[in-house]
Amino acid sequence: MEKLRELRPGELTFAQAEIISGGINNYIAEVGLEMLPKTAEQIIQQYCTGQSVVLIRGDEVVFHSTGYEVLDEKQLSKVRIQVVELGSWIAILRGQGIGKMGAVRLLEQNREIFGQNAIFLATHKRMNALNISEHDLKFHKVLYKDFPYLTFLTCTCENCSENFTSEHGIMSCPFRATFTEVYPDVTGKIDCTLVISDIELAQEFERRCREESQRLGLPILEQGETITTERMKTARDLFDRMGS
Ligand SMILES: CC(C)(COP(=O)(O)OP(=O)(O)OC[C@H]1O[C@@H](n2cnc3c(N)ncnc32)[C@H](O)[C@@H]1OP(=O)(O)O)[C@@H](O)C(=O)NCCC(=O)NCCS
Numbered sequence: 001m002e003k004l005r006e007l008r009p010g011e012l013t014f015a016q017a018e019i020i021s022g023g024i025n026n027y028i029a030e031v032g033l034e035m036l037p038k039t040a041e042q043i044i045q046q047y048c049t050g051q052s053v054v055l056i057r058g059d060e061v062v063f064h065s066t067g068y069e070v071l072d073e074k075q076l077s078k079v080r081i082q083v084v085e086l087g088s089w090i091a092i093l094r095g096q097g098i099g100k101m102g103a104v105r106l107l108e109q110n111r112e113i114f115g116q117n118a119i120f121l122a123t124h125k126r127m128n129a130l131n132i133s134e135h136d137l138k139f140h141k142v143l144y145k146d147f148p149y150l151t152f153l154t155c156t157c158e159n160c161s162e163n164f165t166s167e168h169g170i171m172s173c174p175f176r177a178t179f180t181e182v183y184p185d186v187t188g189k190i191d192c193t194l195v196i197s198d199i200e201l202a203q204e205f206e207r208r209c210r211e212e213s214q215r216l217g218l219p220i221l222e223q224g225e226t227i228t229t230e231r232m233k234t235a236r237d238l239f240d241r242m243g244s
Contacts (some may be wrong), residue, residue, distance in 0.1 A: 065090070083154075105242060134195065143179075145227065218234060
């Protein structure tokens with residue numbers, strides 16, 4: 001069997017980006033909106049940041065994933081801890097260890113870019129992806145409600161997040177895991193589970209967000225509180241104010 005190879009900067013072609021985009025779309029068509037769709041243009045644009053990993057075997061693309069940094073320069077200058085979501089994982093060939101290899105490389109690469117003062121996280125809806133994060137990336141499962149500011153930054157699903165519920169009339173996301181024990185159904189589906197690289201750094205991030213809220217005279221989001229549309233709006237105010 002041919003060896004896997006990682007694409008070098010500038011090597012990704014539009015045709016390969018289309019295959020990645022198509023792979024994500026096929027997955028969504030199969031299981032529903034568990035991942036956000038990405039166009040080939042978006043895949044290329046993100047790849048140009050140097051934060052993506054694309055693996056090929058022969059000429060075939062077999063894996064893609066990327067690191068999305070969440071805070072802009074101004075927000076980062078206030079909290080001084082970047083948040084990087086490892087997302088858009090797609091293995092075109094499944095169950096052969098390719099996802100594991102790609103995710104490990106992705107974390108290494110993004111650690112080189114963002115350094116030690118960054119929180120790396122992912123949100124998983126499938127047991128196989130969660131296995132990679134726990135076993136191979138050594139990430140920790142945590143509850144969304146214990147990290148309300150990180151929740152605001154990562155809950156970007158338009159159909160269910162409290163960030164968008166005023167438009168859709170949903171009061172709270174029904175898909176989030178409420179216990180750290182995870183029980184997959186027969187298809188491997190799990191409640192949406194947040195995993196993070198460093199719990200202490202994430203707690204420090206939340207502390208700095210509370211401190212910044214206080215400084216700006218905004219209400220404070222506490223660890224363990226119920227996530228509501230109203231509270232997400234408060235978090236939005238904070239990040240808008242920090243970014244302006
Ligand atoms: C998630 C994904 C990238 C994993 O890639 P993969 O190459 O199939 O996975 P691997 O072969 O490296 O296996 C990863 C782990 O999942 C386990 N696994 C594989 N298939 C599994 C299944 N059907 N159910 C439960 N666990 C499974 C493996 O045993 C391994 O666990 P281990 O670390 O304990 O040995 C791939 O399945 C995929 O593209 N899924 C669709 C998109 C998706 O879910 N992306 C994640 C968005 S966050």
